[in-house]
Amino acid sequence: MRHHRQDTIAAYLFLLPFLLLLTIFFGYATVRAIYFSFTDYDLFTTPNWVGLRNYIDLFADPLFLSALRNSVLFAIIVTTIQTFLALVMASVLNQKVRGIGFFRAAFFMPSVTSSVVITLIFLWMFQRRGLFNYLTHQFQSAAPLIATFVALLVVFQVAQVAWERTRRLPATWFDPALFVVSLLIAGGGTWLLHVTGVVSARELPPVDFIWLQTRATIPAGAPFWLSVPIPLAAIMIQNIFTTVPTFMLMFLAGLQDVPKSHYEAASLDGASAAQQFFHITIPSVRPVTFLVLTLSMIGTLQMFDQVAIFGDAAPLRSMVTLAYFVYNRMFPGAQTPEVGFAAAGAIFLALFTLTVVLIQRRIVRSEAI
Amino acid sequence: MATARGLSFPDDTTHLEPRAFERWQARRRWARAGLIYVVMLAFAIIFIGPLLFATVSSIKTDPLEYPPSLVIPQLQSANWSAAARLGVAGAGDRWFGGFAPGAVVPFEITYFVRDGVEVTTPDVVVPRRRPGAGPGAVLAMDFAADYASVSETVISRRQPTVVEVGETTVAGELVTFAFTITYEGDGPRTDRLPLDVTADLGMTYVESTLTASRLERRGRTASFENAAPGLFGYVLRNYVRVFNEVRTPATRQSLFAVWIGNSFVFAFFRIIITLVIASMAGYALARLRFRGRELIFMLVLFAQMVPLQVLFISNYLVLRDGIISIDGFKLSALWGYPDGMLNSLTGLLFVTALNAGAVFIMKQFFESIPREVEEAAMIDGASHWRRYWSVVLPMARPALGALTIITFQAAWNDFFWPFIVLTSPETMKTLPIGLLSFRNIYGGVGDWGLILAGAVLSALPVIILFIVFQRYFLEGVSFGGGKE
Numbered sequence: 034m035r036h037h038r039q040d041t042i043a044a045y046l047f048l049l050p051f052l053l054l055l056t057i058f059f060g061y062a063t064v065r066a067i068y069f070s071f072t073d074y075d076l077f078t079t080p081n082w083v084g085l086r087n088y089i090d091l092f093a094d095p096l097f098l099s100a101l102r103n104s105v106l107f108a109i110i111v112t113t114i115q116t117f118l119a120l121v122m123a124s125v126l127n128q129k130v131r132g133i134g135f136f137r138a139a140f141f142m143p144s145v146t147s148s149v150v151i152t153l154i155f156l157w158m159f160q161r162r163g164l165f166n167y168l169t170h171q172f173q174s175a176a177p178l179i180a181t182f183v184a185l186l187v188v189f190q191v192a193q194v195a196w197e198r199t200r201r202l203p204a205t206w207f208d209p210a211l212f213v214v215s216l217l218i219a220g221g222g223t224w225l226l227h228v229t230g231v232v233s234a235r236e237l238p239p240v241d242f243i244w245l246q247t248r249a250t251i252p253a254g255a256p257f258w259l260s261v262p263i264p265l266a267a268i269m270i271q272n273i274f275t276t277v278p279t280f281m282l283m284f285l286a287g288l289q290d291v292p293k294s295h296y297e298a299a300s301l302d303g304a305s306a307a308q309q310f311f312h313i314t315i316p317s318v319r320p321v322t323f324l325v326l327t328l329s330m331i332g333t334l335q336m337f338d339q340v341a342i343f344g345d346a347a348p349l350r351s352m353v354t355l356a357y358f359v360y361n362r363m364f365p366g367a368q369t370p371e372v373g374f375a376a377a378g379a380i381f382l383a384l385f386t387l388t389v390v391l392i393q394r395r396i397v398r399s400e401a402i
Numbered sequence: 403m404a405t406a407r408g409l410s411f412p413d414d415t416t417h418l419e420p421r422a423f424e425r426w427q428a429r430r431r432w433a434r435a436g437l438i439y440v441v442m443l444a445f446a447i448i449f450i451g452p453l454l455f456a457t458v459s460s461i462k463t464d465p466l467e468y469p470p471s472l473v474i475p476q477l478q479s480a481n482w483s484a485a486a487r488l489g490v491a492g493a494g495d496r497w498f499g500g501f502a503p504g505a506v507v508p509f510e511i512t513y514f515v516r517d518g519v520e521v522t523t524p525d526v527v528v529p530r531r532r533p534g535a536g537p538g539a540v541l542a543m544d545f546a547a548d549y550a551s552v553s554e555t556v557i558s559r560r561q562p563t564v565v566e567v568g569e570t571t572v573a574g575e576l577v578t579f580a581f582t583i584t585y586e587g588d589g590p591r592t593d594r595l596p597l598d599v600t601a602d603l604g605m606t607y608v609e610s611t612l613t614a615s616r617l618e619r620r621g622r623t624a625s626f627e628n629a630a631p632g633l634f635g636y637v638l639r640n641y642v643r644v645f646n647e648v649r650t651p652a653t654r655q656s657l658f659a660v661w662i663g664n665s666f667v668f669a670f671f672r673i674i675i676t677l678v679i680a681s682m683a684g685y686a687l688a689r690l691r692f693r694g695r696e697l698i699f700m701l702v703l704f705a706q707m708v709p710l711q712v713l714f715i716s717n718y719l720v721l722r723d724g725i726i727s728i729d730g731f732k733l734s735a736l737w738g739y740p741d742g743m744l745n746s747l748t749g750l751l752f753v754t755a756l757n758a759g760a761v762f763i764m765k766q767f768f769e770s771i772p773r774e775v776e777e778a779a780m781i782d783g784a785s786h787w788r789r790y791w792s793v794v795l796p797m798a799r800p801a802l803g804a805l806t807i808i809t810f811q812a813a814w815n816d817f818f819w820p821f822i823v824l825t826s827p828e829t830m831k832t833l834p835i836g837l838l839s840f841r842n843i844y845g846g847v848g849d850w851g852l853i854l855a856g857a858v859l860s861a862l863p864v865i866i867l868f869i870v871f872q873r874y875f876l877e878g879v880s881f882g883g884g885k886e
Contacts (some may be wrong), residue, residue, distance in 0.1 A: 040690050043786040047686035050679045054756040059705050062716035128438050138872050139446040142453060145868045145875060146861040147815030149834040153841060153857045154456045157850050162468040210433035278449055335709050338817045342838060359711040372715060379711040
């Protein structure tokens, strides 16, 4: 294609502000970060070239190792759970029903508010006598009632399906009409057993699980690389909660393109709901799955806000991530900033993210063949 | 007996008549739809639940009360009218109350006194209690205690009653005591009129003109944050505190109001900058053919992938040095920042102005407008600037609108850059990092009412925007999901 000179001049004039910003705040910044990572710069003195020392020192630094462990576990666990939950929820909700717009908006609400607002609310719910411990306590106390309810539900559902089948009706184990009846009977039955005093809630002391001010890990006493600190688990719960709706909507958009006839044909062939999920739903949303996995990996590996907002509410080692490690070395409070060291951490984070995304891409691609 | 295999083919296995079978299937469809609504409702409760629960709890005196209760005195209409009445009595202000010269505040409090216990009049004190734990408590202020005088307490009603304590019943009587609090002489108006009423052993608080904020010593002591609150001062006490309690020591400006202002200014200019830069760059990339176009587009994509942690080190230094510093002279002095641009909204706007994602969106949009449309509206020989300004830009209104909303949300919620750039003084901060100051000040002492109220207020603009312009938020997500 011929390039008109005038076009070129006009184009660069249009692009001038953007290119200026790109040069200073992206190009120069990246180059400088790479340069600093090979020096002992500390904000005040002239940087001296130290070669690869910063990168080697990283792997001897306990805070960095904690950060690496936390980031990796956080990324793997959160990505797995939130992708799976989002996909399951999307396939449950993939229905043409009235009022879906309202529900979509409701699910999306936590995702539009700022990380600070959501994190502060969760921080409040994770207090020793906060909502999480209260609900856990309620659940434990009501466990006998819940168990009764589930048992009744299963018994009545099985009985009803068996009865329908003896009448030679093609009822499946999860037949919705029978399920509604079973729900009502199980609810009523549990209530009856409760008021007659056969089954009652347990009297338990309040749950005082410590979510924040603790160095304990799950599972307790596991090797360093496999133990999830409890404050980090709290951040995981919050992160899953805020991200699942976004990914669910992405899956929903993908699922809407799958022709309904696929499912109809499959159920005529006698495929169960689970078989349909694994053999139709999952393969047909593969491109969306790749996007979701990538976004989730990048987002979780670079998690920063929650750690900064938790601040002194939890021990640093129990929640520090790679992204926060970089910040912490750049602005270490009363100590001297270790800019070179911070830069090495930042470059490591960038390369690590890139590698993970590339590997994941390869795995998803090879599965597709 | 039917076999499991055969069940899949209703037509030849069922012995129901076709119409009965039709009804059987219809019943299944209805049940299915019902169950789906139940599931969706459950999800909705899970996802909005924390926000709603936080909002409701933000009006409680103590949002950490255990067990958390949804029976909240602030939501009872009897307390609303009492709060307004007391506000008028205290300062002639039914909305925000207070304690001003000339005030005569009548108050009644009822105790249960069990039989055999001598009825004694409780001790009424207006304490010198400082509000909260934050800077508000440190600021020099006037205390209602210095001007209030409490009248003699008289018994206004007695009524025998029986109460049940577990399995047993206890006989006694309900005794109502009345007193008035008067503002003695002349003096300043105070915002609050705290009150403590302590009765002797064997007496238990039952009710009062306004429900007590706290009960201590097994219900003997009833403590009131404000006995003349006014309607808002009572129901939205934490919200009033958010604005009133945290002020700058020097000018006594409300910090929260300053933060809201900063956030709006930041969002406004960031939107303008993004729209201008992204639409110009997007136009050039979509419509003009020039050397280096592919390279620049690659950079646009690449710039979105590099973590902020790589960029902030240098960008922080660039702001500190005022872009470039030569022999102590900082370039930013040219536009009024001789000491560099850290801790300024201008500096924040500089580092956040690079928005490759916005350029990408505008480029995609311009490419979706057919070239013919542009050429049809064209006057021959017009410059590129006129094409851009008078033909393409007016056509891009929907995209610019969507970009405005997305950018507002990004700016309003932005945490990372303000956290790095705006560290002091407090008056320089935007809302999200201001809230973090709240958490540091009040979270440690467990005073969550104020933090939650601040969080709810700061979430409000984006939530309103989301409800009104839902389409733009959700389309962005679906767009991401639809593409390869």
